[in-house]
Amino acid sequence: MEFHDILHGxxxxxxxxxxxxxxxxxxxxxxxxxRNMRQMNFDVPLIQELGRSRRLPHSIxxxxxxxxxxxxxxxxxxxxxxxxxxxxxxxxAIPPYGHLVESELKRIDPNFNHEETLSKMIRGNIxxxxxxQEIVFGKHLELANILQKHNVDQDAVIDLVCPKQGRHSxxxxxxxxxxxxxxxxxxAMLGWxxxxxxxxxxxxxxxxxxxxxxxxxxxxxxxxxxxxxxxxRIYTMIIAHPECIPYNAxxxxxxxxxxxxxxxxxxxxxxxxxxxxxxxxxxxNTQELAKQLISGCNxxxxxxxxxxxxxxxxKHKNAxxxxxxxxxxxxxxxxxxxxxxxxxxxxISREIEVSIVDSNRKITLGQNSTSxxxxxxxxxxxxxxxxxxxxSAWRQDVTALFCDLFGVTTFEAxxxxxxxxxxxxGTDELRLELN
Numbered sequence: 314m315e316f317h318d319i320l321h322g323x324x325x326x327x328x329x330x331x332x333x334x335x336x337x338x339x340x341x342x343x344x345x346x347x348r349n350m351r352q353m354n355f356d357v358p359l360i361q362e363l364g365r366s367r368r369l370p371h372s373i374x375x376x377x378x379x380x381x382x383x384x385x386x387x388x389x390x391x392x393x394x395x396x397x398x399x400x401x402x403x404x405x406a407i408p409p410y411g412h413l414v415e416s417e418l419k420r421i422d423p424n425f426n427h428e429e430t431l432s433k434m435i436r437g438n439i440x441x442x443x444x445x446q447e448i449v450f451g452k453h454l455e456l457a458n459i460l461q462k463h464n465v466d467q468d469a470v471i472d473l474v475c476p477k478q479g480r481h482s483x484x485x486x487x488x489x490x491x492x493x494x495x496x497x498x499x500x501a502m503l504g505w506x507x508x509x510x511x512x513x514x515x516x517x518x519x520x521x522x523x524x525x526x527x528x529x530x531x532x533x534x535x536x537x538x539x540x541x542x543x544x545x546r547i548y549t550m551i552i553a554h555p556e557c558i559p560y561n562a563x564x565x566x567x568x569x570x571x572x573x574x575x576x577x578x579x580x581x582x583x584x585x586x587x588x589x590x591x592x593x594x595x596x597x598n599t600q601e602l603a604k605q606l607i608s609g610c611n612x613x614x615x616x617x618x619x620x621x622x623x624x625x626x627x628k629h630k631n632a633x634x635x636x637x638x639x640x641x642x643x644x645x646x647x648x649x650x651x652x653x654x655x656x657x658x659x660x661i662s663r664e665i666e667v668s669i670v671d672s673n674r675k676i677t678l679g680q681n682s683t684s685x686x687x688x689x690x691x692x693x694x695x696x697x698x699x700x701x702x703x704x705s706a707w708r709q710d711v712t713a714l715f716c717d718l719f720g721v722t723t724f725e726a727x728x729x730x731x732x733x734x735x736x737x738x739g740t741d742e743l744r745l746e747l748n
Contacts, residue, residue, distance in 0.1 A: 314326040314332045314335060314336060316373050318370060318373065318374055318377075318639070319370070319375055319498070319501055319502065320494065320497055320498045320501045320508070320509060320512065321374055321377055321509075321512075322509075324377045327487065327728065328376075328380070328384075329391050329656065330393070330394075330553060331393065331394065331397055332396070332485060333352070333381065333728070334394055334397065334459075334463040334465065335376070335397060335401065337458060337459045337462070338398065338401050338402070338456075338566075339373075339401065339492070341401070341455045341456055341459055341610065342448045342452035342453065342454070343405045343434060343454065343455065343456050344372070344401060344405065345449060345450055346405070346448060346449050346583070346585055347367065347368040347369040347404060347405065347493060347588050348366070348367055348368060348369045348587075349370055349403070350368040350369075350407060350409065350497070350585060351364065351365075351367060351368070351411075351413075351586060351587055352366040352367060352368055352371055352498070352585055353411075353499070353549070353551075354410045354411055354412075354413050354564055355560045355561065355563075355564050356560070356606070357556060357557050357560045358556070359550075359554060359556040359557060360550065360551075360557070362503065362504075362505065363499055363502055363503070363572060365386065365502075366498065366499070366502055368407065370402065370405045370498075370690070371404070371494060371495060371498055372400070372401050372404055373401070373446060374400075374494040374498060375400045375401070375403060375439060375484070375490050375494045376397055376400040376401045377490050377492070378400070378490040378494060378516065379396045379397055379398075379399070379400035379483065379484070379490060380393065380396075380397055381395050381516065381616040382483060382490070382519070382520065382521050382527075383397070383521070384395070384523040385520050385521075386744060388521070391464070391465075391466065391469075392464060392487050393531070394464075394465045394467075395465055395466055395469040395470050395473060396473060396483065396522050398460060398465050398470045398547050398596045399470050399474040399482070400484055400490065400491075401475060402434075402435065402456070402646075403431075403474050403484050403485070403491055403652075404429040405426075405431060405434060405456075406430040406431035406434050406439075406582075407427055408427070408480075408577065408582040408583070408628065409577070409584050409585065409588075409590075410564065410568055410586070410589070411569050413564060413565065414571075414572070414577060414582070415427055416630070416631070417568050417569055417571075417572040417632075418572060418579050418582060419702065420572070420630070421579070422579040425516075425534065425579045425582075425722070427512050428475040428493035429475070430582065431471075431474060432471050432475050434454070434456060435456055435457065435460070435470055435471055436454065436457055436467060436572070437454050437458070438456030439454070439583070440703075442629045445609040448583055449585065451632045455654040456587065457582045459610060462522045470659045471526075471747065473525065476584070477487070479712030481525075481526050482525045482526060483521055483525060483526060483527050485557075486527070486528060487525055487664075487665045487666070488666075488667065489527065490527070492544075493512065493515060493540060494512070496540055496543050496544045496547065497509075497511065497540065497543065499510040499573070500543045500544075501568035503547070505543070506746065507539070508543070511536045511539045511540065511543075512536075514532070514535075514536035515529075515533055515536045515537065515540065517532075517541050518530045518532045518533030518536070519527070520532060520670060522668060522670075526668065527668070528668040528669065528670045528671075529667055529668065529670060530669070531668065532671045534549065534667065534676060534678070537647065537665075537678060538678060539665060540680075541662065541663070541665070541679045543680060544661070544663075545613075545661050545662040545682070545701045545735065545736045545737070546734060546735060546736075547623070548660060548661040548732060548736075549661055549664075549735060550602070551591075552619075552657075552684075552686055552716050553617075553619055553686060553727065553732055554653050554662065554734075555614050555617075555683075555727070555729045555732060558614045558617065558653055558686075558688045558690065558692060559610050559612035559613055559716055560612070561653055561655070562612050562651060562653035562688065562690045562738070563605060563606075563610050563611075563612050565601045565631075565653060566602060566651065566692075567593060567599060567603060567610075568603070568608075569632065570598055570599045570602070570679060571592075571593060571596075571626055572596045572597055572647045573598075573605070574599065576589070576592050576593060576596055577592075590603060590606060590726065593606075594662075600604055606732035610689065611692070611693055612690050612692055613690060614689075614690055614726070614729065615647055615650070615688075615689040615690060615691055615702050615704075616646075616647065616688070616689050616699075616707060616708065616729065617653075617686060617687060617688035617728065617729060618687050618711050618712060618726055618728060619685075619686050619726065619727040619728070620685045620686075620687070620709055620712075620715055620721075620724050620725070620726060621682070621683070621684040621689075621724065621726070621727060622681055622682075622683060622684070622717065622724060622725045623685075623721045623723065623724035623725075623734070624683070624721070625683070625719040625720060625721055625722075626718060626719065627718070627720055629656060629718065630656070631654040631655060631656055631719055632654075633658060634652075634654040634685070634687070634718070635651075635652040637650070637653045637714070637718060638652045638654070638687060638711065638714060641651055641714055642710050642711060642714060643709065643710055644703065644706040644707045645707075646689075646699030646700075646703040646704060646706075646707055646710075647689070647691045647697070647699060648691075649687055649691060649693050650690065650691055650692065651688070651689075651692055652687065652688065652689060652690070653687075653688040653690055654685070654686060654687055654688070655684075655685070655686040656684075656685040656686075657680070657682065657683075657684055657685075658681065658683050659681045659682060659683075659728075660682065661682040661736050662679055662680055662681065662682035662736055663679055663680075663681055663682070664677060664678070664680050664681045664688060665678050666678055682736055684736070685715065687711055687715065689707065692739060708728075
């Protein structure tokens with residue numbers, strides 16, 4: 314059984330104990346659905362190739378790493394089957410547009426999350442229809458039956474893919490094969506020369522430890538630092554590149570409207586992206602925005618302040634921050650405006666503890682990012698541009714409100730003109746302290 318992959322090259326699965334299970338899983342409706350689910354939410358000309366990547370190749374890549382680890386660590390056949398199943402299934406319960414839709418569904422149902430949904434899917438009961446739920450056109454849930462057929466322990470798979478709080482696994486942890494494959498895959502699709510070479514170095518240096526997590530030999534430290542650098546550069550570009558923000562804002566508005574108009578709900582989260590976008594174009598409340606997914610984004614970036622490296626005294630959701638700014642910012646330099654907000658902690662950059670093989674030693678790498686992007690966008694192709702004086706007044710207003718909302722006095726600030734492609738401070742970045 315083989316696959317041609319942009320990151321790993323030619324992938325071969327030759328273990329007869331596993332190929333039958335893998336073939337059945339890949340042919341299941343739950344995994345077929347991933348062929349129509351993008352790895353990244355939006356399709357920006359700047360990073361066009363990322364918009365083409367689908368979740369199935371990534372899931373196969375994670376499975377390749379899982380099986381390689383299992384063989385290196387001499388896992389039993391049963392344990393290897395569970396790890397394989399967890400790897401290929403780890404994204405199976407992602408809704409269309411990924412975490413963007415998930416965060417909006419959580420606003421109306423705080424208990425909604427794809428990990429719990431995945432646990433239900435593995436057991437064959439994601440809804441009242443249970444095994445008769447049609448997950449894709451004309452196909453019902455099959456995972457539970459496939460796992461039973463191949464004597465794979467459902468609980469073992471769930472423990473690996475959705476570990477309980479305080480626990481981790483090779484598939485789900487601060488450092489796991491899911492994120493290792495995902496970041497390197499995005500880097501390869503962006504044409505970064507050393508992405509393939511770097512993941513090979515990591516593969517050669519990692520193994521499973523006795524707690525189902527990953528351990529590394531000392532040679533992995535340098536390529537792991539490169540992986541973390543890939544991660545922060547990619548997410549910095551997605552969040553803060555001036556060409557990406559209009560598309561981010563468009564999709565955020567579109568998803569919010571989709572949830573408000575019940576085009577997608579916590580009960581019927583499992584639409585594929587083509588189905589979801591077809592429904593968006595058919596609904597009178599979303600069709601005008603949805604057409605821009607094909608014809609091009611009409612949103613324009615006016616300005617942004619990217620607040621970074623602050624310690625907040627309170628937590629706030631993106632939609633609530635956007636609404637607060639919209640209601641309270643006095644200086645509005647454009648008409649038909651909106652706010653795009655991306656508030657994150659540990660997404661762009663994260664601190665990880667690397668367990669060293671055959672020792673109790675741990676090495677800490679990286680640092681946890683904290684940032685809040687507040688961008689002003691115009692929702693049509695307006696001709697007039699605000700003056701520098703108007704933008705300066707807007708920035709001051711937004712900064713004062715941000716500090717009041719988060720209880721912040723010290724932070725770094727970045728702007729469109731100071732964007733450098735890296736999260737870490739450069740010479741044009743301002744560090745501010747309010748008295």
